[in-house]
Amino acid sequence: MQEIRYGGKMARVTLQTIADRLGVSRATVSYAFSRPDQLSDDLRRRILQVADELGYAGPNAAARSLRLGRAGAVGLLFSETLAYAFADPYALGFFQGLATAAEEAGVGLLILPLPRGGTRTPPVLDAVVDAFCVVSLPDGHPALAEVLSRRLPVVVVDEPYVPGHPFLGIDEPAAGARAARHLIELGHRRIGVAMVGLHGDGRTGWADPARQRGAVFEAMRGRRSGYEAACVSAGVDWASVPFYELARNSRAAGREAGHALLGRTPRPTAILANTDVLALGILDAAADLGLDVPGDLSVVGFSDSAAEEAGLTTIRQAKQEIGAAAGRLLLEPPDEPERLLFPHELIVRASTAPPRP
Amino acid sequence: MQEIRYGGKMARVTLQTIADRLGVSRATVSYAFSRPDQLSDDLRRRILQVADELGYAGPNAAARSLRLGRAGAVGLLFSETLAYAFADPYALGFFQGLATAAEEAGVGLLILPLPRGGTRTPPVLDAVVDAFCVVSLPDGHPALAEVLSRRLPVVVVDEPYVPGHPFLGIDEPAAGARAARHLIELGHRRIGVAMVGLHGDGRTGWADPARQRGAVFEAMRGRRSGYEAACVSAGVDWASVPFYELARNSRAAGREAGHALLGRTPRPTAILANTDVLALGILDAAADLGLDVPGDLSVVGFSDSAAEEAGLTTIRQAKQEIGAAAGRLLLEPPDEPERLLFPHELIVRASTAPPRP
DNA sequence: CCCTCCTTCTTAATCCATTAAGACCTTAAT
DNA sequence: ATTAAGGTCTTAATGGATTAAGAAGGAGGG
Structure with a gap:
């Protein structure tokens, strides 16, 4: 002070x-x-x-x-830099829900920087808060251990699941499968996948199944396994499904993935993207190549965070409600920690159609 | 705890x-x-x-x-609800800059709810922080007095100017005048104005000059006076300039203002909007009425926060830099408080042109 | 053997405020 | 006059940790 x-x-x-x-x-x-x-x-x-x-x-x-013995604030720990978080529609939706809950309760929301080598003080250990909300941390991230060591109420959103603490998210495998099944049901068999946020190592490029399964972000791992399960049960050989991994969730990254995937022979007739932003980039790539969407190419996004104007088919998840629920759980920790899976929903718009015969 | x-x-x-x-x-x-x-x-x-x-x-x-004697966090106080702030492109840009500065310094960012009647504890007084950043508070808001009573370093952004504390913003009258002068120079004389954020009373509708000048948000008051000064010096009678005031900064509100202004006889050939979001709504209204932009109507926004894709002429202000500068000043309070006015710039795009003869 | 210097630990002051319980005084009722 | 009841203020315990300075013991040098 x-x-x-x-x-x-x-x-x-x-x-x-x-x-x-x-x-x-x-x-x-x-x-x-x-x-x-x-x-x-x-x-x-x-x-x-x-x-x-x-x-x-x-x-x-x-x-x-x-x-x-009361701080009047809850701590928020997010995997990405805040500059990123404030630009990501999904994260923003969640923040809105959480911030509104905090606001109504009159408590502050302490946004914590991830602990880094260079910092003088460990932000998590010094945070004067009554509870922590952990959002989307990769497996084994040291900040999570720090949070748990504080022995305050903790709510985890999206990932990683921590036994003994409330968890909020969606049924990722089911949601991923729902997206993939939509394409399958339309008749697609040559499907490509573009995913961001699997690993924290900044790699971009083709990912084989082993690398896919080794993803350190639990939610994305689940989402991907849903993609795979739906494809496999439709008789698609997963090993032959082109899978492009991105390091950054941006429209430009999506475009890059789109070019990579659409440059394959035979060309995929449909692409699964694990974020809407990525999907928009893929639409850009399709436009670059003069491909008609959904005639030549179907695209499915995820989160319904930036999809509406672009007419993107996507999986909707209740971002704001998850945020609000997280806020409530932080303020009044339940006796029995629950694993709450929120509903998701396939929203069909104009970016998907049966493949051309 | x-x-x-x-x-x-x-x-x-x-x-x-x-x-x-x-x-x-x-x-x-x-x-x-x-x-x-x-x-x-x-x-x-x-x-x-x-x-x-x-x-x-x-x-x-x-x-x-x-x-x-150190909290490892800085407090942030914003005039609007956070649900709103997280949806406002200008605020988000500022947050990004501020959050990045905080992140680099390894300190937390405590987002405070505005004090309200119902809350059990006064958030500002109980905030464990080393400094406060106050953003866009209306004149005489009680939270500002609370912040000042804490006698911690305070940085004010946009409004209100508090002597003795660093202030960051732009030269609002000059920026407002720049926007208006652009229209004047193109030849427009029948100009309409749509502004949000003048008063906190939730009113929407026509505002006469007295009410305009009584705005409780200093920055908007300045911006408006710039509009007026430029018009007056071009011989436009300000009292006859239709001025529509909005309570919410949304595209829908802009559309409403657009319909109100464009329904006047004689119809304005140009509209000044004090946010980009509002300006987009005005473009919607023009489209509703089958008006060609910029042929039948020129529109100027403000902030360059959502203007690029829409081809909107606007005033660009360095949101992120202001945020980053605020962060630095919070972390290392200067001996001499300065009033820092950041540059603004007129960005001419496709939404403005000379009026049809 | 004595002195000095380290290493390792302890003492005690300090940061600043909250609140139950008790003390004291005055007023009002019986 | 006696007692009860308020009103107003104090006492003292409490919350949990940091750190300069001092003490005790052992090692090394002369």
Whole structure:
């Protein structure tokens, strides 16, 4: 807690300073701020006036938090940089839900930077919060261990599932399968896949099944296994399904994946993308190549976060509701931690159709 | 700070608990966590092991913050609900910049709910932070007084200007005038104005000059006065300029304003909107009416936050840089508070042209 | 053997506030 | 006059940790 000094040096003003000035006890001064009814109006007025004269900054927040055992804030830990998070429609939807819940409860939302080598202090260990919300952390991320070591209520969203703590997300394998089955049912058999967020190593390019299954992000692993299961049960050989992995979730990345996938022979008649943003990039690539969507190519996105205007078929998940539910669980931790799977829904729009005969 | 109880009751574990268990002093245990070099390896190992066995949650964050006089977080106060902020492109750009600066410094960003009647605890007074960033608060908002009472470093962005504290924003009157002058220079004289964020009273509809000047948001007041100054100096009678005020910054609101303004006789040949989102709505309204933009109608937005794809002429302001600069000032408060006005720039796109003869 | 220097740990002050319970005084009722 | 009841303020315990300075013990040098 830094202090502003006006001109010369100035000892910090505390309740005691004021008490000494007036010859009353510290408790009395405290009551003047927190329990007006415990004091005579006259004394209270004098106390507040002296406080003002001395430049008292009000009861110290850290001291109150220590004494009261309450922080009035919940911590949020997100896998990506915030610059990224604030640009990702899915994350924003979730934040909206969470922030609204926090707002209604009158508690703050402390957005924490991921612990990094260079930082002077470990943000998670020093966070003055009543609970943590962990969103989309890869398997084995050290920040998760730090969070758990604090022994505060923890809610995990999307990944990774931590036994003993509430979990919120969707049934990823089922949702992935739903997306893939949609293409299968339309008659597609030459399907390509573009996925972002499998590994944290920044690789972009073709990924074989072994690498696919080794993804460190649990939710994406599940989503992919849903893709695979639906394909396999339709008789598609998964090993032959071209699978392009991206490091960044951007339209440009999607376009790159689109060019890679559409450059294959035989050309896929449909592409599964694990985010809407990626799917939009794939539509760009299709446009580059003069392909008609959905005539020559069907595309399915994920999340329904940026899909509507583009007429993209996608899986809708209740971002805001998940955020709001996370907020509620943080504020009133349940006795029995539950694994809550929210509904998802296939939204069919104009980007998918049967393949041309 | 809530505590998780596994099964039965369990006294809270503190440094002292561990110290007692091992027959060492509390200080020793503290060193085991914060200064490994002060202890023999053997004792340190034993301490950490006992800590683990007892389920110690690590040094209490509030207590550390109190003792160290450092919170490791900066508070952010924003005029709108967060659900709104997370949907507003301008706010998001600013957040990105701020969050990135915070992230690089390894400090948290505590997003505070605005104090409301119903809340149990005053969020601003209880916020454990080292500094506050206040963004776009209306004149006389009580939260600002609370922030100032904390006597921590404060940085204000956009509004309101608080003497003695750093201020970041743009030269609003100049930027407003630049936008209006663009239309004037193209030859427009029948200009309409649509503005959001003047008052906090939720009113939508025509606003006369008195109400315009009574706006409680300083930045918007300045922007508007720039509009007026440019018009007046071109000989346009401001009292006759139709001025439509909106309560919400949304595309739908813009459309409403567009219909209101374009329904006037004589119809304006150009409209100034004080946000891009509003401007997009006005384009919608023009499309509804079958008007050609920019043939029948020119539209100028503001902020360059959602303008590019739509080909909207707008004033660009460096959202992210302002956010990043705010972050730096929060982390290293300057001796002399400065009023920093960032550059703005007119970006001419396809939504403006000379009026038809 | 004595002195010095380390290493390792302890002492004790400090950070700032909250609040139950008790003390004291005044007023009102019986 | 006596007692009860309020009103107003104080006492003292409490929340959990950090760190400068001091003490005790062992190792090395002369």
